[in-house]
Amino acid sequence: MSDALPPFQRFLDAQRDAVWRFLVRSVGAAEAEDCFQETFIAALRAYPRLRADSNLRAWVLTIAHRKALDAHRARARRAVPVADIDAADARAESNPAARDEALWDAVSELPARQRSAVTLRYIADLPHRDIAAAIGCSEEAARRSLSEGLAKLRKVVPA
Template sequence: MVERVSRRRLPPFERFLEENRATVFRYLTVAVGSIDADDVFQETFLAALRAYPRCTEADRLDRWILRIASRKAIDHHRGAARRPIPVAHILGFSVADAASLMGCTEEAVRASAYQGLRTLKEQELKERATWTND
């Protein structure tokens, strides 16, 4: 019975989104940086949309959404530590220059670039599968 009463007090999700959009985006810009804030913002509100019908904190929605944003920011930072970055390809370094900068052999640079690109491709395929299954 208490759960039903709480649900009735929830505003429509669209209104909730509009009322909290600026605050959450500002928080995420500080938490993950301006480049990644859009992506984490979307993840935050998708998670909130899924959980909204079960939310029992109608009187504290601002705290509820910031808690979700905080967890998504933490997840983002965890994921960033695991993401491979093929620096030589992105910055246009030759294999010899990259080897010199990294203090390793050219073969090690090639192997590292191959592995990094392979990992990126695998991650992309997993993400596509996740989006098509939702």
């Protein structure tokens, strides 16, 4: 039924894995659950007003992205000590799993816009146009944030 929105349950079934994956990677497993609930509750409220031809994945990931930003802000207010870069470097050299972990630590410490660009591009698999819409900037600025973010990650975790 291309002229109508799918029933919400079908939309949830189709998008839940991508949203979960995105949230686990952008806020961590501990906070993913709350963000997931808030994302889909917000989606449910807005759902009937959505245009039937909308890109549903980009739409829901944009909401998830906002919830992830909120979670990051809340965490910053709670002032949890940031990960020790030296420790991350040391771990990065020892084995691939530790290197991955160091990379995720580094992602969570990127400035908000760069983190959004990196997670929306590579985890959510959104095109630059949708990333720009999600962040609320130009496509050019989104590309710039993405490459700046990647450059920082390369410093922490050399390829």
